[in-house]
Amino acid sequence: MALHIPPSLKHKKFFYLWLGQLISITGTQMQLWALFWHINQLNKNPIALGGIGVARILPVVIFSLIGGVLADSVDRRKVLFVTQSIAALLALTLGLLTQFGHVTIWHIYLITAIQAVAVAFDGPSRQALIPNLLPKKDLPNAFSMTFTSFQIGSVLGPALTGFVIALADQQAVYYFNAISFVAVILALVMIGDVPQSFAEKTVSVNTQSIREGVKFILSKPIILSSMMSDFVATFFASANTLMPIIAVSVLKVGVVEYSYLSAAPAIGAVLAALIISQIKILRRQGSIFLGAVIVFGLATIVFGAARSFIVAWLAIATTGAADGVSTIIRNTIRQMETPDHIRGRMTSINQIFYQGGPQLGEIEAGAVAQLFGAPIAVISGGIGCILGILFIIWKWPHLVKYNGDEPMLASATAD
Numbered sequence: 052m053a054l055h056i057p058p059s060l061k062h063k064k065f066f067y068l069w070l071g072q073l074i075s076i077t078g079t080q081m082q083l084w085a086l087f088w089h090i091n092q093l094n095k096n097p098i099a100l101g102g103i104g105v106a107r108i109l110p111v112v113i114f115s116l117i118g119g120v121l122a123d124s125v126d127r128r129k130v131l132f133v134t135q136s137i138a139a140l141l142a143l144t145l146g147l148l149t150q151f152g153h154v155t156i157w158h159i160y161l162i163t164a165i166q167a168v169a170v171a172f173d174g175p176s177r178q179a180l181i182p183n184l185l186p187k188k189d190l191p192n193a194f195s196m197t198f199t200s201f202q203i204g205s206v207l208g209p210a211l212t213g214f215v216i217a218l219a220d221q222q223a224v225y226y227f228n229a230i231s232f233v234a235v236i237l238a239l240v241m242i243g244d245v246p247q248s249f250a251e252k253t254v255s256v257n258t259q260s261i262r263e264g265v266k267f268i269l270s271k272p273i274i275l276s277s278m279m280s281d282f283v284a285t286f287f288a289s290a291n292t293l294m295p296i297i298a299v300s301v302l303k304v305g306v307v308e309y310s311y312l313s314a315a316p317a318i319g320a321v322l323a324a325l326i327i328s329q330i331k332i333l334r335r336q337g338s339i340f341l342g343a344v345i346v347f348g349l350a351t352i353v354f355g356a357a358r359s360f361i362v363a364w365l366a367i368a369t370t371g372a373a374d375g376v377s378t379i380i381r382n383t384i385r386q387m388e389t390p391d392h393i394r395g396r397m398t399s400i401n402q403i404f405y406q407g408g409p410q411l412g413e414i415e416a417g418a419v420a421q422l423f424g425a426p427i428a429v430i431s432g433g434i435g436c437i438l439g440i441l442f443i444i445w446k447w448p449h450l451v452k453y454n455g456d457e458p459m460l461a462s463a464t465a466d
Contacts, residue, residue, distance in 0.1 A: 065185045081215070088221075091295040104412065179394045338452075
């Protein structure tokens with residue numbers, strides 16, 4: 052089979068953003084997994100890991116809706132310039148605090164919270180910018196390529212984290228992340244001015260604009276139910292937070308093996324994306340999406356029960372593959388069902404669901420692990436995920452019947 056350049060990457064402006072994101076995501080994922088390891092070294096209580104969830108969720112809930120309105124009312128590139136610069140400075144600060152021995156767990160929480168504020172404004176503008184960079188016919192491929200870049204970065208990031216910590220210590224990870232944000236800033240410079248429609252620029256940053264976004268979501272059951280499915284799955288099955296404890300206390304492995312375990316979900320997701328890329332039209336999208344979430348829950352249960360590193364790795368990789376399938380489908384559904392003038396607000400509301408789920412899940416997982424141990428927390432989370440998705444199937448049966456006619460094209464392309 053001949054290899055083809057994905058159609059979205061043939062558009063220079065999108066390619067610049069995609070490449071910059073790939074580099075930046077790698078750095079961000081390195082820092083995320085390094086933070087989990089770092090916190091576990093500073094405080095062995097599982098609830099301390101859950102604190103990261105608190106630090107990340109509050110800014111998302113408070114600022115995401117404002118970020119969505121901003122994405123529909125001002126130059127999205129300018130928003131990204133500011134958010135990327137702030138994120139780079141915060142990563143640099145964390146590196147310096149760590150290098151000179153001044154870092155405490157509260158520094159980590161505070162810097163994580165401020166970074167989450169930047170993400171709350173960055174996410175809607177970044178997602179809403181993509182449709183302005185290429186024709187509508189290539190949007191499904193662009194969304195899927197964006198997902199694929201995230202997963203590639205999520206493979207490289209954790210895999211590199213263990214080696215970097217082992218060879219150069221914790222602060223080197225934070226410095227690399229600070230440098231990685233420069234890639235997106237350079238991409239934004241190379242993209243140049245991007246026209247936005249008149250409707251987008253006349254939106255005011257006020258409560259009425261936010262209400263319009265909420266009203267739109269409530270008027271689209273297919274979008275609302277897909278968001279709820281995402282939230283339920285990630286809230287209950289947040290095994291990633293407890294991975295340092297599982298690695299050290301249950302599987303009896305070190306930081307390098309921990310990095311392999313951390314990379315496993317993204318490896319599974321990339322493989323899933325490659326398989327989906329061979330399917331130009333994916334039918335029965337609703338049932339496939341929901342089935343993938345159930346597999347996600349089952350694999351989480353296996354991971355929590357595993358006492359072998361190989362079994363644990365395969366189980367957590369399966370969660371990544373299942374999540375990859377559901378992510379590609381739900382993102383394509385939501386973006387294709389949303390008009391451009393309200394896309395920023397839709398994305399900001401979705402951001403509360405897809406970031407709020409795992410981050411609240413980190414709090415839940417840490418609390419349950421504190422009381423009953425990490426394996427029980429992971430297993431019960433997998434069970435909760437399955438029960439939650441069964442409730443959603445009962446509540447929104449139309450989601451099961453959703454067929455879908457848009458191309459998925461996760462990473463390969465059109466002839």
